[in-house]
Amino acid sequence: MNRRLLWSGIVGLIVAGLALTAVIAYEPSIAPIAPPEPSGFDTGLKQEGARIVALGDCVVCHTANGGRPFAGGLPLRTPFGTIYATNITPDAETGIGKWSEAAFMRAVRYGISRDGHQLYPAFPYVHFTRMSDHDISAAYAYLMSREPVHARTPANHLIFPLNFRPFVAFWNVLFLHPGPRKTDAAQDTQWSRGKLIVDGLGHCASCHSPLNAIGAEEAGHAFDGGIVDGWEAPALNALGRAAQPWTKEQLVMYLRTGRASQHGAAAGPMRPVTRDLATVPESDVEAIAIYILSLQKASLPAPKADSVHQVADSEQRGAILFNASCAQCHGAGSPMQSIGQRPTLAFSSAIDAGTPRNAVQTILNGINWHGEDATNYMPSFIHIYDDRQIADLASYLRSTYSNKPAWLEIEPMVAKLRKEDSAP
Helix, strand or coil: CCHHHHHHHHHHHHHHHHHHHHHHHCCCCCCCCCCCCCCCCCCCHHHHHHHHHCCCHHHHHHHHCCCCCCCCCCCEECCCCEEEEECCCCCCCCCCCCCCCCHHHHHHHCCCCCCCCCCCCCCCCCHHHHHHHHHHHHHHHHHHCCCCCCCCCCCCCCCCCCCCCCHHHHHHHHHHCCCHHHHHCCCCHHHHHHHHHHHCCCHHHCCCEECCCCCCCCCCCCCCCECCEEECCCCHHHHHHHCCCCHHHHHHHHHHHHHCCCECCCCCCCCCCCHHHHHHHHHHHHHHHHHHHCCCCCCCCCCCCCCCCCCCCHHHHHHHHHHHHHHHHHCCCCCHHHHCCCCCCCCCCCHCCCCHHHHHHHHCCCCCCCCCHHHEEEECCCCCHHHHHHHHHHHHHHHHHHHCCCCCCCHHHHHHHHHHHHCC
């Protein structure tokens, strides 16, 4: 009898839980529309939408490698599995062609699809929710004026229970605070514009902050740095502690060109972001720089001192590799430093970082050639050097160009990152 009562109670709890989930997660479908004609949108609004979409880096996530712009299919790898970015071209069957502006605005602000299902927060609606109605309307006008691309998004591969979309509603209760934010009357217009972009449309904290166990940004640690696609997104509130502290002019140059003369070149996930920012008004990027530089912490906890290890042999082997493969661009007096304004590696944030992750990623993957911007190009060494050789090269770079403690256990990280890079 007690066992029957126990099972009855368990079943009752399950039923109650499912009922509660259904209540919290339910969102009505918004009726489909006929795909609007691009000519029906105001030309100025579409142009403004191009700027909004560029500031939001939409094409970066919604374009698969080798795919059509905005057609989706890019795999976004998370600790919980792989999510594929959706098609946001105005294709009626596989994209958002049948979405009304109201449906689009609900998705941007609340993370709800047109048919009422929950969107995963890999789509940063927790930041986009701060956008103004006008900016969302402009983005809608621009996207609905793109060429429709018929491309179905692959199925996501997520672990249970996160593969059950209604549970995202509980995540939203905890972490979604919808709607625009009030401006700070004590700040000027440029700072306020920068905050609106960085905290909202640009969603910078979503990459540059550590995440908690369920994929939300850790409270109280915004801009403390994070991990994205195997790369370290550096702490944006510690730019004043770089080997060469960042200035507004250098940060604007970096964000608009992908390089800064006293810091280095953008690589990994940040590289395409800088290409988008090159298309927006410089005043927007200046506002971003002003706001980010206002976030600097007076002091940060000092990194833990590494134990004393014998790394001399590794550094000596790395010196040989550097002279063979790197010195022609990065060595003292190399033409790339005088002609291409490539900074000394002593200013490199990757080499000055607490871990070798970004230095290793750059050596493994290089920086892809992009149009005529040859000064930012670096070849990949993933198929040239083995794990120990790349670890030796990283060890040499650290000892030669940084006054920080030596990195330890580099080779296991090389092996791990190489395996991640080769994953389908």
